[in-house]
Amino acid sequence: MFTGEIPIYQQLADRVAEDILAGTYPEESSVPSTNEYAVFYQISPITAAKGVNLLVEQGVLYKKRGVGMFVAAGAxxxxxxxxxxxxxxxxxxxxxxxxxxxxxxxxxxxxxxxxxxxx
Amino acid sequence: MTNTIEIDSVTRQFGRVRALDSVSFAVPEHSFVGLLGRNGAGKTTVMSIMAGQDRPTSGNVTVAGHDPFEHAPTLAQISYVRDNQRYPDDYRLHHVLRIAPNFAPNWSPEVAAELVEGFRIPARTPIKKLSRGQLSSVAIVLGLASRAPITLLDEPYLGLDVTARAFFHTVLLRDYEDHPRTVVFSTHLIEESASLFDRVVIMDKGRVVLDAASDEATETAWVMSGTTPAVTRLTGNAQVLSTSTVGGLMSATGFGALDSETRELAQELRVQIVRATLQQLVAAYGANDAASDRKEEVRSA
Missing domain, CATH: 1.10.287 (Helix Hairpins)
Structure with missing residues (x-):
C-alpha cells in the first residue's frame, strides 16, 4: 500500500496528517493505535510507531496513557x-x-x- | 533498545567450505529483521546457530543473554521452524498440534486454530503428503502459535499462496500487540515482505554485506539511469554494486549518500536518480559478487 520512494514511516505520518487536515479525525478525537496501523498497512510495529511518533513530536498527536492516541487541539x-x-x-x-x-x-x-x- | 540476539565474529566451517565468514550483527528486542541474500549466502546456517541447533566453529552467539546451544531455558524462548522441517511418517496435523505445546510454554490453541482454518490445512492428510505451500502453513502455525519471545522463520513463504501470505502477516501483527516478540525471517520474496522489516541483514557468500535499518538501507541506495557516458561519469567515485547496459543506456545500482553536486550534475546530464527498493538492493549485492567472480575466472584462465 506504500510506495518505495519515501520512507514508510514518513508515508504513514503523511497519510495520518492528510486525514486530520481533511477532517476525518477531528481535533481531540482518537486515531487508530500504532498496532492497528501496523496490522492495517502490514508494516512492522516499530516502523508504525516511528511514523506516529513523528506526529507526536510535531504536537499533532498526543498520547493519553492507557487510552490511546488523540489529535491535539490546533493540530x-x-x-x-x-x-x-x-x-x-x-x-x-x-x-x-x-x-x-x-x-x-x-x-x-x-x-x-x-x-x-x-x- | 537491548539486543535479543548478538552474533559476534561467527565463522562456521563445513569441511573445506566456509559457510559463515566472521559474521556479526545484532537483532534488537521486538524488532522484525529480514535476513536476505542469494541461495547459499549462509542464511540457514546462521539461523540454526541462533536457534541453538548448531555451533559456530569460532565466534560467539548470544540469545537472550546466553549461548543458546544446549541451554534449555534459552531454547524454551525460541521458536524455530526450518524450511525443510521433517515430521514422523505417519503424522497428521492433529499429532503435530498435540505435541507442539510440549516445546512451547506460551502455546496458544486459539492462534493455532485460527491459522489452521485460515490456511485451510487438511486435517486428515498425512503431513508427508501435504503440498509445499501446506507444509509452509504448518510451519507458520508452529512458529506463531508458540508465541515464543524469539521467533525464527526460515523461508516461511515457500509455496504459500497470496491470500495465505497476507493472512500470515495479519495474524502475526495482530498477535504482536499483546505478545510482542522478536522475529527473524529469511526470504526471497522481498518486494512483498519489505514493509514488514524494520531492519535488514543482507548476506552474500557467508558474509554480512549490509546490516541497517530498512529505511536507512534504501535511503542510501540508489539506481541511476541515463546514457552510458553520463552514468559512468556520475558513478566515478561512488560505490557501485551492479550495472547493466543496453544499447547506449546504462543503469547502475549503488550504495552511499550522493552529494548535491552529483545530483545537480545528474540533472544537467539528464540522468535519473531514484531510491533503490530493497529488492533491487539485494539483487545488486548478489550480482556484484557474481560479476567480480567472473572477472577472477577470466584472470586465472
Whole structure:
C-alpha cells in the first residue's frame, strides 16, 4: 500500500496528517493505535510507531496513557502551516517544470487552474 | 533498545567450505529483521546457530543473554521452524498440534486454530503428503502459535499462496500487540515482505554485506539511469554494486549518500536518480559478487 520512494514511516505520518487536515479525525478525537496501523498497512510495529511518533513530536498527536492516541487541539492549523511551507517545492516546482517542457505558458496555465478549480 | 540476539565474529566451517565468514550483527528486542541474500549466502546456517541447533566453529552467539546451544531455558524462548522441517511418517496435523505445546510454554490453541482454518490445512492428510505451500502453513502455525519471545522463520513463504501470505502477516501483527516478540525471517520474496522489516541483514557468500535499518538501507541506495557516458561519469567515485547496459543506456545500482553536486550534475546530464527498493538492493549485492567472480575466472584462465 506504500510506495518505495519515501520512507514508510514518513508515508504513514503523511497519510495520518492528510486525514486530520481533511477532517476525518477531528481535533481531540482518537486515531487508530500504532498496532492497528501496523496490522492495517502490514508494516512492522516499530516502523508504525516511528511514523506516529513523528506526529507526536510535531504536537499533532498526543498520547493519553492507557487510552490511546488523540489529535491535539490546533493540530489542523499546525499541519496547514507546515504543508504551506512545502507547497511550493512539492507542487509548484514540478508544475512549472512540466509546463516549461510542454510549453504551456502562464495564461493557459491560469485557464487550466481555473477549470480544475470550478469542477 | 537491548539486543535479543548478538552474533559476534561467527565463522562456521563445513569441511573445506566456509559457510559463515566472521559474521556479526545484532537483532534488537521486538524488532522484525529480514535476513536476505542469494541461495547459499549462509542464511540457514546462521539461523540454526541462533536457534541453538548448531555451533559456530569460532565466534560467539548470544540469545537472550546466553549461548543458546544446549541451554534449555534459552531454547524454551525460541521458536524455530526450518524450511525443510521433517515430521514422523505417519503424522497428521492433529499429532503435530498435540505435541507442539510440549516445546512451547506460551502455546496458544486459539492462534493455532485460527491459522489452521485460515490456511485451510487438511486435517486428515498425512503431513508427508501435504503440498509445499501446506507444509509452509504448518510451519507458520508452529512458529506463531508458540508465541515464543524469539521467533525464527526460515523461508516461511515457500509455496504459500497470496491470500495465505497476507493472512500470515495479519495474524502475526495482530498477535504482536499483546505478545510482542522478536522475529527473524529469511526470504526471497522481498518486494512483498519489505514493509514488514524494520531492519535488514543482507548476506552474500557467508558474509554480512549490509546490516541497517530498512529505511536507512534504501535511503542510501540508489539506481541511476541515463546514457552510458553520463552514468559512468556520475558513478566515478561512488560505490557501485551492479550495472547493466543496453544499447547506449546504462543503469547502475549503488550504495552511499550522493552529494548535491552529483545530483545537480545528474540533472544537467539528464540522468535519473531514484531510491533503490530493497529488492533491487539485494539483487545488486548478489550480482556484484557474481560479476567480480567472473572477472577472477577470466584472470586465472
Amino acid at each position: 489542523r492549523e499546525k499541519l496547514r502551516v507546515k504543508r504551506r511551507a512545502a507547497f511550493s517545492e512539492r507542487h509548484i516546482a514540478p508544475l512549472v517544470h512540466e509546463a516549461r517542457l510542454l510549453r504551456i505558458y502562464r495564461e493557459e496555465l491560469d485557464d487550466l487552474i481555473n477549470q480544475e478549480d470550478s469542477k
